[in-house]
Amino acid sequence: MDRKLESAGQLAISKMVQSLPDEPLSMAWRSSLNEKLLEAAAKKRKKQRLAWVLRPALGLGLASVLAVVVMFQPHAPRTSPVADKSLESAILTDHHNSVLFNEVSSAGLNANEVTSEANPQEPEDGLWNDSDVQGL
């Protein structure tokens, strides 16, 4: 390796490189670079300041929205999970039917009065009926 490095070809290239003149950096280029760096730094600072203002504002905004959602839900279910998805509609359907039944029935039997519970079929002991009268 050492022998190769000290070969004539290598030494000639080394001399040629050493003989190259040292070009000093131009002041104008340095100045423009500095200006660009300052500009970039200023932009970064501006963004940081904006973020410093916006982040808390965004947080406050989110908190306010949450507060509004929570505050303006006075009718939220005070209870409890829903037992049956169709329970509410079953009640409303019953109510609707009851209203219509009353409209139709007028002075006659209404929705409550036609149920089997309202019309028990088991007679009380000892009661007479019309057939007993016919047998007299």
Added chain:
Amino acid sequence: MMNRTAIGAIFLTAALASPIQAQGLFKQRAKRRLAGAPALLVRAIRAQPTLRYTGTYTTEFRQGSNTVRHQEFITRDGIWYRIEFPNDSQFAGQVIVENKDVRLHYHPVTNEIMQQPPRHGEAWEKVANLANNKKFVLTVAPGEMIAGLHTEQLEVSDFDGNIVQRLFIEPESGVILKRLLFDKVGTQIGFLEFNQINLSPVIDPSMFQIRRKNAKIVTPLIQLERIAKRRGFVVRYLPPLTGYSLEGSSYRNFAGVDGLVETYVNGQDRLWLYVLKAPLNPERLRANAGKNLHVHSIDLTGESIVLMGTLDEKTLTRFSSMLVAGTSPLRH
């Protein structure tokens, strides 16, 4: 055993019920609402307190996939009614009499007389309400022969022309001989139609009395107490100081949940009280109820209570705070 006081009370109530008083009250209310109504409707409304007839009508109501249909015999003298049922009816033997103050419903099987508030005023109010309900259009059209009498037809429709109700009225007497109700897609969901009517009957006043010794008087509260006990509910009801009287109660099964339904009347409109053995979603109930029906619900341990009606929600809330509850038999 039905005591003499109870029998006396029934007769006293009947004697005090003056048709003249009822006519006055009704006229005052109706007058305010009849301005601009078709003459046919005005005639029908004004005739209500003084109509006299005997007749037979068929009534039918569609409830889900079931149709409830039965026949009733009616004897009417103004605000006095008597309703009976044919021998082949499931309600055979039952007799209903009603006057201004009370409605008595005799059940032969149990030998009981259900005592309820009267409801005829409500029926008149509803027909009168048609006159000034801005949602509907009233049109008079030719009618048909019903029970041998010529009628004119009053069509009640929305502004798009969808028929909501048809009333067939005999124009001379003002008696409503047929009434049809339709749902939003035009399907008939209920009707009442006279098969036979006599507009000049001879009516014995004793027709409007129920005299049955040893029959037990069952008030709406006793009925409620019985159903609650049988079905394991706490007895809860609205007190009379709300201005509403308990009319009746019944057990229902709502989507697998045991429910007790109580209806209240005040002569003009109704209130419904639902007691359910499960929690429900008040928001969903309110959202599905629509604009014209108001609801207020309370969640109690193991039971939900819903008050429903056309009263504003504030009043329903106030009423719900007045609910009377008790597990032991109520004293009346």
